[in-house]
Amino acid sequence: MREVATNADKEHASRTIERDLRRQVESGALAVGEKLPSERALAEQYGVARNTAREAIRLLAEQGLVTIRHGSGVTVRGKPRLMRFGAERYARTLRQETWLSPFRAEVGRQGREPRVDCTSITRIAPPADIAERLLIDPETETVVRRENWYYADDEPMQVGVTYSPWSIVEGTPVADSAKMGKGSLYARFEERGHAITTIREEVTARMPTPDEAKGLRIPDAVPVLEVTHTGIDQDGMPFEVTIFTMRADYNALDYRMPVED
Amino acid sequence: MREVATNADKEHASRTIERDLRRQVESGALAVGEKLPSERALAEQYGVARNTAREAIRLLAEQGLVTIRHGSGVTVRGKPRLMRFGAERYARTLRQETWLSPFRAEVGRQGREPRVDCTSITRIAPPADIAERLLIDPETETVVRRENWYYADDEPMQVGVTYSPWSIVEGTPVADSAKMGKGSLYARFEERGHAITTIREEVTARMPTPDEAKGLRIPDAVPVLEVTHTGIDQDGMPFEVTIFTMRADYNALDYRMPVED
DNA sequence: TAGTGGTCTAGACCACCAT
DNA sequence: TGGTGGTCTAGACCACTAT
Structure with missing residues (x-):
């Protein structure tokens, strides 16, 4: 039906994962301090390579939504006291x-x-x-x-x-x-x-x-x-x-x- | 000679490339507005995978030293007027x-x-x-x-x-x-x-x-x-x-x- | 020691830009 | 159209944390 294949059809897998995780954080389904699934778990869950899940988490960290700790996982970052x-x-x-x-x-x-x-x-x-x-x-x-x-x-x-x-x-x-x-x-x-x-x-x-x-x-x-x-x-x-x-x-x-x- | 192998011996390839590029920027060898070598060129030059060269450039961009333009390359960022x-x-x-x-x-x-x-x-x-x-x-x-x-x-x-x-x-x-x-x-x-x-x-x-x-x-x-x-x-x-x-x-x-x- | 993130390889295809 | 960056795969090994 479509003459031109638009980008809207095929969102990048990493962005899909990023969006899903962000929604879970914003809705409170993932509470502050709670652990996100591991990169490997996300990769399997979404059927992508580990690097792709990793990129999604990198984007969230870049926006300050999560804290990455080498060896112990990724947690939802809380808003600090000012x-x-x-x-x-x-x-x-x-x-x-x-x-x-x-x-x-x-x-x-x-x-x-x-x-x-x-x-x-x-x-x-x-x-x-x-x-x-x-x-x-x-x-x-x-x-x-x-x-x-x-x-x-x-x-x-x-x-x-x-x-x-x-x-x-x-x-x-x-x-x-x-x-x-x-x-x-x-x-x-x-x-x-x-x-x-x-x-x-x-x-x-x-x-x-x-x-x-x-x-x-x-x-x-x-x-x-x-x-x-x-x-x-x-x-x-x-x-x-x-x-x-x-x-x-x-x-x-x-x-x-x-x-x- | 050394009893313990320290990290100092094996710097990550991406950090080596990052450091080399930063020095070229700071020394003026790469002037403001000038183009960096492409990811592919860096990969070949250092004998690494393209992703590794890419990571080095990502680190520089994260620190604000370079500007990445999709399709046209990476250039040294100038200091703006305040x-x-x-x-x-x-x-x-x-x-x-x-x-x-x-x-x-x-x-x-x-x-x-x-x-x-x-x-x-x-x-x-x-x-x-x-x-x-x-x-x-x-x-x-x-x-x-x-x-x-x-x-x-x-x-x-x-x-x-x-x-x-x-x-x-x-x-x-x-x-x-x-x-x-x-x-x-x-x-x-x-x-x-x-x-x-x-x-x-x-x-x-x-x-x-x-x-x-x-x-x-x-x-x-x-x-x-x-x-x-x-x-x-x-x-x-x-x-x-x-x-x-x-x-x-x-x-x-x-x-x-x-x-x- | 098991599980996590950190780095890396050697490819592949897509999207964008200038010529 | 050729060259650039953007994304992705399917592995591998290293470094760190907790148990």
Whole structure:
């Protein structure tokens, strides 16, 4: 009857399997955490080669619907709990406590155990983009680089890399101690005459590098949010830049700001 | 000599090919826009099956390094130009002009031609998350939904879906006209007694849905930024919510705000 | 050790693109 | 039309996980 054989007639076997599985997930027939049939079982069930069943599962993983674990199977991925971070992170009322409070508070609110590790403190020549934001000369000035890792229940959530001019942090715990003491980072800056008054946050997103995916244990199909935060003092001078890299499925940003004329 | 055979000895062939190609891209031996050898050529060159060469290319595409075009080959992907958007989008000085100015200005700055299409205006019951942000009862109140598509040189950049209570926009061009007139959207709201004074922006990122990938022509390995924007008036009342979805490789957000105590 | 996913082979045919 | 990527087969062996 048909003059032209259309693609609608012959759907690819891998797409058929993908669609069937997706429907089972969406209908709840396959609950979150439940195991999908093995590649070999699917291949036999649909009468296809194992690679074809495998392709169907790869497509689902690419869309973030399932988690593949080598040696133990494929399970339905659940929607994660979201942590929200806004500008109140830097408010003076929180500055009295540890500067990590917003993270700890948010994690604690979810009944999980927060942890922050300072993994390295080094003195280096500033990368060009950092020097630009700190308004310093990368040829003549150096910065201190602090790397912090943020965990919830030992699951890595974020990495924060802070850069600050050596001329500002020299002799303070910022420059050489993993422990910041009471009042923490922004209190130390304030003691040196830099009270955080304005923040600038530049936000973008991308897929994680292979190293980030490994370090943050990021599953397939999950991008990272990259936030470049600049702390600016009462005189309009930037005194620290922190680049946060965080799993986009676990984190969201929530800003509230006045509209200027 | 070795007691235990380690994996270091036998790297997977697909990873070897992937690494070789990546190095050629990073060193510039394969320039942006240049074609990679075909799958068949790589297979012969490395003495492997075509599927193995294919897997290497799939890995590169997954990381966003190359673009695959069915029937015409695989080319090195270039880094795109970034557009930056901040809160000045809503400033009164811009409100005198069209509300699309920041987009048009940013695109124009890059020597490209901006275009905005309003593709649909409907009156609906508000989705739960929208009703929540507008502080309205989803059972009894309705909203107007406006969908806008933003282009640069006919390339789709963003989608913005605006929701506003019917009680506010009834009888205005917001409710039934693709053309907004002079001063545009926020001027219309101001005429109805709602001057935009505060904005709230909630930001997250995710991989695009298949529909979004098609509509926004998003290549593999590129996530989307999702910005939920709420406009709040002089009395602290929210009067519109817009959900922007944008390619993360083309767009960045740039916020500057005071730190409150 | 049994069962799972990870990689690979050596073919085959189809769909798309440029010439 | 020739060359490209897209899908598929029917096997094989390796690496990982759980028991």
